[in-house]
Every structure is written in C-alpha cells, then in structure tokens.
Amino acid sequence: MTDAPDPRQSPLHDVHAAAGASFTDFAGWLMPVRYSSDLAEHHAVRTSAGIFDISHMAEIVVEGPDAAAYLDFALAGKLSAVAIGQAKYSLLLDTSGGIIDDLVVYRKGDDSFFVVANAGNRAPVAEALEHRAGEFDVTVVDQSDEISLIAVQGPRSREIVAATAGISGVELDSLKYYWSTSGTFNGLPLMVGRTGYTGEDGFELYIQADAAADLWAALTAAGEPFGLVPAGLASRDTLRLEAGMPLYGHELGLDTLPVQAGLGRVVNLKKDGDFVGRQASETGAPEGARVLVGLVSDGKRAGRAGYAVFDGDTEVGTITSGALSPTLGYPIAMAYVDPALNAPGTELAIDVRGSRVAASVVSLPFYKREA
Amino acid sequence: MAELNELKYTAEHEWILIEGDIATVGITAYAAEKLGDIVFVELPKVGSTLAEGTVVGEIESTKSVGELFAPVNGTVVEANDAVSDSPELVNSDPFGAGWLVKVKFTELPEFLDLAAYTALTGE
Numbered sequence: 001m002t003d004a005p006d007p008r009q010s011p012l013h014d015v016h017a018a019a020g021a022s023f024t025d026f027a028g029w030l031m032p033v034r035y036s037s038d039l040a041e042h043h044a045v046r047t048s049a050g051i052f053d054i055s056h057m058a059e060i061v062v063e064g065p066d067a068a069a070y071l072d073f074a075l076a077g078k079l080s081a082v083a084i085g086q087a088k089y090s091l092l093l094d095t096s097g098g099i100i101d102d103l104v105v106y107r108k109g110d111d112s113f114f115v116v117a118n119a120g121n122r123a124p125v126a127e128a129l130e131h132r133a134g135e136f137d138v139t140v141v142d143q144s145d146e147i148s149l150i151a152v153q154g155p156r157s158r159e160i161v162a163a164t165a166g167i168s169g170v171e172l173d174s175l176k177y178y179w180s181t182s183g184t185f186n187g188l189p190l191m192v193g194r195t196g197y198t199g200e201d202g203f204e205l206y207i208q209a210d211a212a213a214d215l216w217a218a219l220t221a222a223g224e225p226f227g228l229v230p231a232g233l234a235s236r237d238t239l240r241l242e243a244g245m246p247l248y249g250h251e252l253g254l255d256t257l258p259v260q261a262g263l264g265r266v267v268n269l270k271k272d273g274d275f276v277g278r279q280a281s282e283t284g285a286p287e288g289a290r291v292l293v294g295l296v297s298d299g300k301r302a303g304r305a306g307y308a309v310f311d312g313d314t315e316v317g318t319i320t321s322g323a324l325s326p327t328l329g330y331p332i333a334m335a336y337v338d339p340a341l342n343a344p345g346t347e348l349a350i351d352v353r354g355s356r357v358a359a360s361v362v363s364l365p366f367y368k369r370e371a
Numbered sequence: 372m373a374e375l376n377e378l379k380y381t382a383e384h385e386w387i388l389i390e391g392d393i394a395t396v397g398i399t400a401y402a403a404e405k406l407g408d409i410v411f412v413e414l415p416k417v418g419s420t421l422a423e424g425t426v427v428g429e430i431e432s433t434k435s436v437g438e439l440f441a442p443v444n445g446t447v448v449e450a451n452d453a454v455s456d457s458p459e460l461v462n463s464d465p466f467g468a469g470w471l472v473k474v475k476f477t478e479l480p481e482f483l484d485l486a487a488y489t490a491l492t493g494e
Contacts, residue, residue, distance in 0.1 A: 022404065037462075038433055039408040234407055234434050300411040304436065323433050324410045353429070353436070 010055040011148050011209040012216055019230055027120030029056040031233055038234035042326040045198050045239055049154030050231030051219055054204075055212060056119035059147045060129060064138035067111045069273075074132040075105070076258065076281070078271040082107045087178045087193055091258055091266050092117075092128055093277030098254040099261070101125045102246065104195060106180050114191070114206075116149075118248045132276060148212035152219060153202030153239075155369075156226040161192065161203050164222040166214070172203075185215050197236065199243025199367055238323050241332065244294065244365030250305055250320040251292055251334055257285050260336065261292050262364070290317055290336035294366055295348065295359040300324055302331035303350035303357065309335050310349045310356065316341055319350065325366060332366045333359070375466065379482035382491060383440045386466060387482060394443050394479075397470040398430060398461065401492045407432040409458040414439070414450040414472055421445055423480060428471065430461065445476035 007030040010016070016023070021032035032053060034041060044050050062071060071079035077090040084107050092100040101121040106114040117125040126142045133140050152160055158172050169183030170192050180193040188211050196202035207215050220228065237247070246252050251261055258267050258281070267281045295303065302324045303309075309317035322333030333350070341348065346361040379387040384402035388395040403409065411431040421427050421441035428439030450472050454460045461469035483491065 033434075034407060037408050039410070042433075238433055300431075301413075302411075302431070324431070326433065 008056075010053050011212045012053045012055060012150075015213055015216055016053065016230070021230070021232060024233060026233055027056060027118070029119055031056055032230070034232040034234045035230045038232065038238070039326050041229055041231035041235035042238050044227060044229045045154045045200055045231060045235065046327055047155070048227030048229075049152060049156040049160055049202075049223060050198075050229055050235065051216070051223065052151040052153065052231050052236055053148075053212075053216070054151055054236075055148040055209070057149050058117040058119060058122035058125060058142065058144040059149070059206065060115040060117065060126060061141045061143050062113040062115060062129070062138055063111055063141075064136070065111055066136040066138050067113055070133060070136035070138045071105065071113060072271055072273060073136070073275050074129060075103070076267040076275065076277060077105075078268045079105055079107070079113065081271075084109055085179055085181065087180055087195055089178075089266060091263065092125055093258070093267070093281070094128075094254060095276060095280065097257050097277045097280030097283075099248070099252045099256050099258060100128055100254065102248055102252055102263075104193075106191070106193060108182075108191075121248060128276075146209055148207055148209045148215075149204060150207070150212065150216055150219065151196055151202060151204045152223070152228070153196045153198040153231075154200050154228075156223075156228070157200070157202045160219065160223040160226050160228055161205070164218045166218050177201075185211065185218070190215075197243075197245055198239040199245070199365065200239075200369055237321075238326055241321050241323055241334065242325055242327055242365065242367035244334070244367075246292075246334075247321060257281070257289065259285050260289055288339065291339045291342050292320075292364075293335055293337050293342050294362045294364045295319070295322075295333045295335050295350065296362050296366070297331040297333075297350065297357050297359045299357065300331065301352050301357050303333040303335070303352055303359065308351045309337055309359070310351060311338075311341060316348065327367055331357075331359075334364070337361075376485045378466070379484065380488035381440070381442050381482060383438075383442075384492075385440065385442055387442050389479070392475055392477070393448065394445065394474045394476055395470050396439075396442055396472050396474060397465055398437070398439070399488070399492075400465045401494060402437065403462050403465045403469070406430060406437050407434050409461045412454050412458045412461065412471070414455065415441075415447050417447050417450055419447050421447060421474060430458075439471060441474070442482070443474055443476040443479060445474040447472055448475045449473040
C-alpha cells in the first residue's frame with residue numbers, strides 16, 4: 001500500500017476500459033499502457049495507424065499584446081519568429097540552464113499562443129510561466145483540465161482524419177509538418193497539429209474534454225478500414241525511442257543542459273534580449289559533461305534505463321532509455337556517455353544485469369521513415 | 372495443458388505442475404499480461420542445479436524484465452527451446468506451450484493452490 005493519491009482518469013477512461021485496455025499510473029494519471037499487444041500496436045503505427053489518448057498532457061494558453069516578447073523571454077526559442085499556425089518545439093529552462101520541461105508551442109494568432117507540456121511537469125511549467133509573466137502584458141491560463149488531446153499517428157493517419165465524420169474546416173493535404181489548423185468537430189472548436197511523438201506522419205487533435213469521447217469514436221470508426229488500432233503508452237515509448245525523441249525524466253531533466261541532450265539548436269542565443277537560462281547557456285556545458293548518444297547491440301538483450309555503459313573496464317556512461325526495437329529487431333538505447341566517446345562507430349559495452357553486451361555508438365534517430 | 376486447479380503456484384507468479392519427481396515450471400497468465408509482449412527468454416541450461424528462491428532465468432518484454440525464480444531445489448532436465456525461439460508463446464499460451472523448464476526434484480516446498488494464488492492477484 002502507498003499513500004499516493006488515486007491517479008486521475010482521462011475523460012476517455014471508460015472508452016479504454018471497454019476496449020480492454022490495461023492501465024498504468026503515468027505522471028499521476030491512470031492511462032492505457034496497452035490494449036492487447038504493445039508490439040502489434042507499435043507495428044500498426046509504423047505500417048497503418050494508431051490512435052493514442054494523451055489527454056494527460058498539459059495545455060497552457062498565453063495571450064496578450066506582449067505574448068510573443070514574453071515567450072522569447074520565458075522560453076529558449078524565438079517564438080516571436082513563429083508564424084501564425086506554425087508550431088515549434090521548445091524548452092523551458094531554469095536560470096542554471098537546466099531543463100524544466102520540453103514543450104510544443106503553437107502560435108494561434110499575433111497575440112495568442114498555445115503551450116503543450118508534459119503531464120508530470122504541469123505544475124512547475126505553469127508556475128514558471130506564471131512567475132515569468134512579471135511586467136509583461138499577458139495572461140497565462142492553464143486549460144489542461146478543459147482540453148483533451150488525441151493523437152492519430154501512422155502512414156494512413158491523414159486519410160483517417162480526412163474521413164472522420166463531424167470534422168470540418170481543416171485542410172490536411174496542404175498542412176505541413178509542425179503546422180496546425182483550426183476547424184470544428186460537431187460544431188465545437190478543434191485544433192489539429194501535424195505533430196507527434198512516433199517518427200511517423202501524424203496529427204494531434206485538441207478538443208474540449210467533454211467532446212473527447214465522441215471524437216475518439218468518430219476517429220476510430222473512420223480508421224477501421226485503414227487498420228487504425230488504439231495504442232497505449234508502451235508502444236508510444238518504443239516508437240519515440242526508435243525515432244530518437246527524448247522523454248522528460250529519462251533523457252531530459254533539471255540537471256541536463258540542452259547541449260548535452262543534442263538540443264543546442266533549440267536554444268536560440270542569437271535572439272535579442274535576455275531569456276531565462278541565457279547566461280548559463282552561453283557559458284555552455286562544463287568540460288567532460290556527458291552527451292546523449294544512440295547505442296545499438298546484436299542479439300536480443302536490451303540495455304535499460306539506469307544500466308551502466310563501459311569502455312573497457314571504465315564506466316563511461318548510463319543508459320536513459322532502452323528496448324529491443326520492435327521495428328529494427330535489435331536492441332537500441334539512448335545513453336549519456338563521456339563526450340570523447342560520442343563518435344558513431346565507437347565500441348562500448350552495456351552492463352546488462354551483470355553481463356557485458358557489446359554496443360556501438362550510432363547517430364540518432366535509430367529509425368527514420370521514408371520521405 | 373493441465374487444469375489450472377491441478378497446478379501449484381508461487382507468490383512470484385509461477386505455476387508448477389508436479390508429475391512424479393518432475394516439476395514443470397512456467398509463469399502465470401497474470402504475470403505474462405503484466406509484463407506485456409515477451410521478446411526474450413533466457414532459461415537455465417539442462418543439467419544445471421537450481422536452488423529454490425534464486426534467480427535462474429529472465430523473461431523480458433519490450434517494457435520490462437521479469438526474473439525466473441527456481442521454485443524448487445533440483446536439476447534442470449529440460450528447457451523449452453520453443454519459447455527461446457518464439458518468446459511470444461509465453462503470452463499466447465502461458466500454461467501450455469509457454470512452459471519454461473522441467474526440474475527433477477527430491478522434495479517440494481509449500482506452494483499456493485489456485486484459490487490462494489487467485490486471492491493474491493485479486494483477479
């Protein structure tokens with residue numbers, strides 16, 4: 001028994017239970033980990049499509065005449081340079097340059113932005129954004145409880161969303177990667193981003209929470225002829241790992257600098273004015289700070305988060321995520337290693353529960369879809 | 372496949388079928404479902420000596436690693452090569468084709484019966 005509070009349930013909880021989902025406690029939410037087979041769900045996203053409930057994600061609306069300037073100060077990227085309708089991957093840094101969260105920011109209008117944060121970081125993100133508003137003429141409103149998020153991911157996802165009854169006003173064919181469009185679902189406001197966390201083409205649909213079950217049902221019905229399956233967090237994790245995408249708490253954290261995680265490009269040191277974390281980011285990582293690499297092995301035994309990485313007899317790093325890749329068929333992992341060992345082809349070893357498994361450094365991602 | 376009420380169980384979610392002095396060992400459907408899709412199984416070698424309660428093998432899913440505990444003292448007389456080649460058998464038929472090892476024993480510890488095991492898992 002633990003004293004932890006009961007996890008929260010998604011507005012789609014009953015839908016998942018009826019579909020036979022197994023649930024897991026993720027960041028304080030009871031979310032589907034798989035419906036039947038996480039491997040089948042993974043393969044479905046790579047070959048046809050999968051539908052994910054990610055309503056646990058946090059959504060924060062930033063509005064006001066100073067919204068763009070404020071986000072330039074509060075975040076690592078230059079959000080003022082983002083076009084209306086465009087989305088941008090960004091980072092919320094602390095003053096020492098550490099990562100409070102990684103975010104996707106959509107620009108909805110000249111003075112209106114939509115910030116999507118990880119469920120587990122909702123409180124610190126909302127707190128930091130609130131605190132940084134200071135003298136700026138903006139409002140920062142946490143709408144996480146009112147908004148649900150459904151992702152449709154996979155090569156058939158465009159056809160599925162296009163065929164979904166009740167969705168209108170969204171033009172998908174011309175929608176570019178990391179852009180969004182607004183329309184309606186059953187007359188209610190709907191935002192659709194061509195974004196995702198799987199390495200496939202896909203869409204993320206934002207809808208008011210009380211309409212999420214109807215949207216899920218409509219998408220599922222439209223997807224049936226295309227092979228759409230409900231997919232849980234287990235497959236979401238192996239999909240994002242193959243795609244080399246970081247997961248907060250694994251590859252990213254307060255003690256990680258963006259440059260260590262290969263996210264130096266996300267920190268815009270050329271933008272005008274100060275921003276939180278600028279000074280530390282300009283100083284850079286200390287000598288010898290470990291850097292994120294990809295590792296691949298032969299056989300079937302995967303390194304897992306927390307396993308040590310060796311160069312000969314010297315411990316040189318730690319795995320942050322690892323699995324037997326369902327798509328590739330061999331073990332893959334992301335790990336922080338000493339910076340001198342980050343070149344692709346470097347031969348290292350993983351301590352897999354007491355035995356050494358040879359591993360080679362590769363450049364990320366492990367998997368890239370054909371354009 | 373034996374009837375579930377003919378099997379013995381452990382708190383480590385293993386089942387044991389006793390036939391003479393041979394114990395056939397597998398993991399329960401509950402354990403297999405908790406692990407998720409099993410992608411790798413490492414079993415003790417034929418002829419190896421097992422000490423009750425020690426870790427003698429691994430059952431890995433995409434998400435996690437389960438340990439195989441020896442439920443009895445004894446000697447491995449057969450390991451299921453089929454699950455080494457096709458680990459998914461542990462998911463699809465945990466009480467049948469997904470068995471793991473056969474162990475020759477001289478005495479048995481106390482096991483759970485089906486009712487006690489079912490009470491343990493709450494299912």
